[in-house]
Amino acid sequence: MTQINTEKDSLRSMRKTKKRRKFLRYSLVIFVLFILGAAGVVASEFHRLNPLNHFNHLKVIGTTSTAISGYKEKSGVFNVLLIGSDARKTDPAGHTDSILLVHADLNNHRYDVMSLPRDSRVYMPGIGYTKLTSVQYISQIQHGSKQGVVDAINSISNLTGVPINYYAETNYWGFQDMVNAIGGIEMDVPFNVTLTHPWYKKNKNKVITAGTQSLDGEMVTEIVHERDSVPGTDFGRQELQERALIGIAKKIMQPANITKLPALSRSASSFLVATNMTTDDFVSIGLGVKSDFHPQQQIKYHQLKGKSMVMYDDVLKRDNDEVVLDPVKLKEVVQKYFTN
Structure with a gap:
């Protein structure tokens, strides 16, 4: 009798062991599948956010009537306009106080920055010639803050010939x-x-x-x-x-x-204040620059010179001090640093 009980106990023990092994085996399979699935998601996200994939076939904001001749967009390359506004907390409308146009080439880790004088003479459709700094303000007053940014972008694109993909405005x-x-x-x-x-x-x-x-x-x-x-x-x-x-x-x-x-x-x-850049855009930029970033060597700054002249301002309806950029020098800088 004792022997029979011992055999039954042994059989139960073997069954439990098999069940534990089967459970562990299934658990291991599920765990591996989970890891592989997670890795697939990570790989998919990394592929999507890879700058060569993310910054490709980008839209151009506004219109550029003087687009760069022969300009062809490359993956991993984009143009972003940085705007600094002088808007006060009590006044939602502000003048464009600082203008930086950045040509980012994440393939070659090069970032060309062109600074435009706020008093640059530009043409504002429907109004005439005025200072660049006034375009956004006038448009905001007439059409609202969003259109103000778009019109400022249009003026800068038409002045430089550079198509703009992204913008970021701060005050x-x-x-x-x-x-x-x-x-x-x-x-x-x-x-x-x-x-x-x-x-x-x-x-x-x-x-x-x-x-x-x-x-x-x-x-x-x-x-x-x-x-x-x-x-x-x-x-x-x-x-x-x-x-x-x-x-x-x-x-x-x-x-x-x-x-x-x-x-x-x-x-x-x-x-x-305004931007069309998303979280994914920022993360993709981080992925593109983090491995090899030496800003003092890779950020190249280009300052555009011009002549200060007294010219008629169609907004003020009187003469005003404005900066007239040298069109030849402007074209040279744009073609050399903003098309490659």
Whole structure:
């Protein structure tokens, strides 16, 4: 009897062992399938967000009546317009205060930046000739903020011949918040800057000396807004904007900040007044530049010179100081750095 019970116990034990083995085997299969499935999703997402796939067959914003001759879009290459507005919190309409046109080539890790003087003479359809800085303001007053951005983009495209794929507009507070969100920046200030028209009264006549400075959002924004005390006024301010851009790029692309790109892009509404860039766009850019980013070598800055002339302004209905860009030099810069 004891032997029979022992055999039954042994049989039960074998059955339990087989069940445990079968359960473990099925569990292992399910786990492997889950891993493979997850890997497939990751691979699919990586393929989709790969800059060569993501930045391909891009739309052009607005119209460009003077498009670059022979321009052909390449995958991984795009043009983005960065606009700084002087709009106050109490006034939704603002002038285009700073204009940076960026040609990003993620294949060759090269980023050409062209700064346009805010007082550049441009043609505004239906109105006539005026300063570039006035186009967005007039259009906002007449047609609303969204159309104001589109009309500014059209004016810049028609002036330069560069088709624009993306835009991002910020104002004083958005720019300040963005710099603060990444913990401030190191900025190579090329010359002494005296704040003659600061946003905050407490900063009146404060001097930022030439050299590498650790700056928070408030002070970076004060510096890039200054023009009366710097060499070349508007052209000096453009150089300050370029140095700030390099400082921001270096800080954002630090390893500790790369992982913050999706979160930063999701909170872009607190930094940007308007943009057509998505979270995927920001993440794809991060994937494209993070492995080999040396901003001081790869960001190439091109400043357009022009003649200050007194010309009739169709908006003001009187003569006004405007900057007339050299069309030959403009075409040379565009064809050399914004078509390849």
